[in-house]
Amino acid sequence: MSPEPLVLPSDAWPDWLTAHVLGRLQTVGETLRRLRDGATRDTLEVLSVWNDADIALRGADSAAGLFAEVHPDPEVRELAEKLLQDIDRVRTDRNLDRALFDIVAATDPAGLDAITLRMREQVLRDFRRSGVDRDDRVRDRLREISERLTVLEQEFGRTIRDDVRTVRLMPAELGGLPDDFVAAHPPAADGLVTVTTDYPDYLPFRTFARDADARRRLTVEFDSRGWPANDGVLHEMLDLRDEKARLLGFDSWPDYDAAVKMIGSGPAIAEFIDRISAAADTAGRRDLDVLLERRRTDEPAATTVDRSEIGYYTELIRREQYDVDAREVRRYFDFPRVRAGLLEVTGRLFGLEYRQVDVPSWHADVTAYDVFAEGERRGRIYLDLHPREGKYKHAAQFDLVGGITGRLLPEGVLVCNFSRGLMEHQHVVTLFHEFGHLIHHVLGGRQDWARFSGVATEWDFVEAPSQLLEEWAWDAKILGTFAVDETGTPIPADLVARMRAAKDFGKGINVLTQIAYTAVSYLLHRDRPADHTAAVSDAMSRYGLIADLPETHFQSSFGHLAGYTSAYYTYMWSLVIAKDLFSAFDPEDLFDSAVAHRYRDRILVPGGSRDAADSVTDFLGRPFTFDAFATWLNAVR
Structure with missing residues (x-):
């Protein structure tokens, strides 16, 4: 019998959230005490008890993390943030518990299947990365750092959200x-x-x-949101991360952070930055020449294009040179139809059915759907897609429940900030992108081990499935199924063709801008400069082609510095892989079920149960390469 979804309250949210989170933390404590009870257990039994605690801890963390960002009641958001601090304290204490480490380390790996062996190895790896094998003084300091970082990261994000x-x-x-x-x-x-x-x-x-x-x-x-409040917060965050890495034997935070990612090391990030920067230089400068030429028709003495001008002049060029007016394009993207089209497209692509359900949620804007495959409920999704006061300001997928085979149904939440009426096409692309994370969470949510459920791959792969799904928002046949104007006329195929050609203009600048952000993320963590604003300006001018505006402080609103830390390179790293994954699809038939279902089953369904590189190799029949990305980057329409 399929497990039932989590039941959310209609009211009394503080009571529900407190009971939900503290009840699961109590389960964590009781379960770990059972693991320490001295009973004789084989390896599988030890790991199963550990997994029970993991499930409870993830359940507490997912709910508190979500409602700290989206609940309309500021008291509930504040409560959720405090509960997250309790959760982090429990996690830190667990990972610094030498007795627990000894119990897991003493288990015999012989005879374990590949996934269970992976589970055991990663639990032990996490213990060591937490500092469990250090002396008491160091463990105490690591505990202090962890608790303080939780508070600082919350403050950093809250300041951006509220400003x-x-x-x-x-x-x-x-x-x-x-x-x-x-x-x-x-x-x-x-x-x-x-x-x-x-x-x-x-x-x-x-x-x-x-x-x-x-x-x-x-x-x-x-570009000044969060300033000046976040300046001191960011300095302290960077300093504490660096101290933690050095206490654990690493040269810097990027070295510590990258050790468990596909990229492998901090210096490899710098090498990747330089490689992508060199690859995009010709395309980027070609774009900049066109932008400057167009700007000079308005201002003959202009020598740069700055951040307030890039969007405007890119749009003018697409309108004048490619006959694509985004204001005209908007006519075809009415939000309710786009949302319905997204569900239709992804349902057909992955063999899913979405059935809207009338269940309690945290806001009237939220819609909920049960996800079915072959007549069986596979998960539940919530769509929270419009802005409101106090809500998370960007676009992201949040877990609500991590799926466990036979025990918990995967549930995820898409959090965005779109118009209720007509949408820019770039927002439609964003919606498809973020929905890719949601599908990954649901389809990857049939796992025995909590740590492998859903979007649980190496962190620098998580964007690849979402970047791949963006391609379906650029296909004329697919857009024609839901993109219609006020008369019901579908978006013309020739307009989509022009949109695709216009999209290619500016991609060199876009890639270099992403690399500039990547450099900011990496260099602030590696070098910890005294003046963040000057360091950011230097990185943006060195790697990007778009001029900064004076008196702005981009880093204070760069929320990824709290979440992705030094790993913003993830977006470009994942894009390289996404372009290679897309090469397996027939661009003339993006609904080809054979390749779509092979992708579903070999990339999404495994969740984190194997290395991302192995999943990609399984799907492509070879390791991923740089070739498809280079071809895309250098193509000129």
Whole structure:
């Protein structure tokens, strides 16, 4: 019998969340005490008891982590953050418990199947990476560092989430914006219009607003979110991570962090940065020449394109040279139809059925669906897709329940900040991208071991399946199934062809911008400079081609520094793999069930039960290479 989904409350959220989390932490404590009871157990029994504690710990962490970011009640968010600190304390104590380590280390690996052996090896690896084999003084300091980092990372993210900035503009300064945007931003009593740094305002404004000064003002506010509050927080975070790495015998935090990723070492990140930077240089400079030429028709003396100008001039070039007007394209992407189309496309692709369910959730905007395959319920998903006060500001998939075969149904939540009406196509692409994580969580959620359930691969692979799914948001036949205008007319295939050609313009600059962000992530952790703003400006100018704006502090709102730490390279590393994965599909028939189901079963379903490189080799029939990425990067339409 299939397990039942988690039942969320209709009200009394603080009571429910407290009981849910503390009950699971109590289970963790009781389970680990049982493991220490001196009873004779074979290897499988020891690992099974450990797994029981892992399941409970993950259940507590997933719920608290989600509701700290999305619950509309600030008291619940604050409660969730405090519970996360309790969870981290329990996890840290467990991983520094020498008696538990000795029990697991004493087990005999002989005769274990490959997945169980992997489980045992990774548990022992995590113990050592936590410092369990260090002396008491070092373990005590590592515990202090872990607890403090949890608080700092929460503070860093909370500051970004809560720092919604605004600019007040004359109505004329909205010139160039789509009619529905202007209608949604009427003047106040003083005659001024308020535009915020939230994505549904910021992205259209930086793309369409003709007023250069207004674009610049909003961009300065956007790139200064979190400043100055996050400056000291970031310094302390970087210092503590470095101290932790050195206490554990590593030369730097990037070395410690990369040791359990596909890339393998800190210096390999620097090598990857240089390789991608060199590969994208020609394409990037070609893009920049076109941008500068177009900008000089407005400002003949211009010598640069800065962050407030890149979106606007890229859009102008796509409109003038490729006959693609994003304002016109928006007509075909009404949010409710896009959401329905996403479910139809991914259901057909992966052999899934989504059945909407009327169940309690944390906000009226949230929709829930049970996911079925071959008539059997395989998971539940929640879609929380519109902005609101106090909510996570970006786009991400969050776990709610990690799936365990026969015990727990995988449940995930998609958290985004899209318009309720017409969407820019780039937002449609983002929706497909993030839904790729959600599908990975559900399809990879049939595991015996909690640590392998869902999106549990090496961290620098997790973006590849999502980047792959973006391709389906660019296919004319697929878009034609749900992208229709107000008359019901599907988006024309020739328009999609022009959109694809226009998309290729700017990819060199985009890759170099991502590499600049990667360098920021890596170098701040490796070098820990005294002046973050100067170091960021240097990295952005060295690796990117788009000029920074003076008096901005990008790092203070770079939320990935809390989550991805020094590993922002993940996005480009995963893109290299994603382009290679896509080479196995027939671009003329992206619904080919044979290849789609092979991808599903060999990449998504295994979750973290084997190395990502092995899953890719299994799917492609060979190890992944750089070739498909290089071909894509250098192609000119």
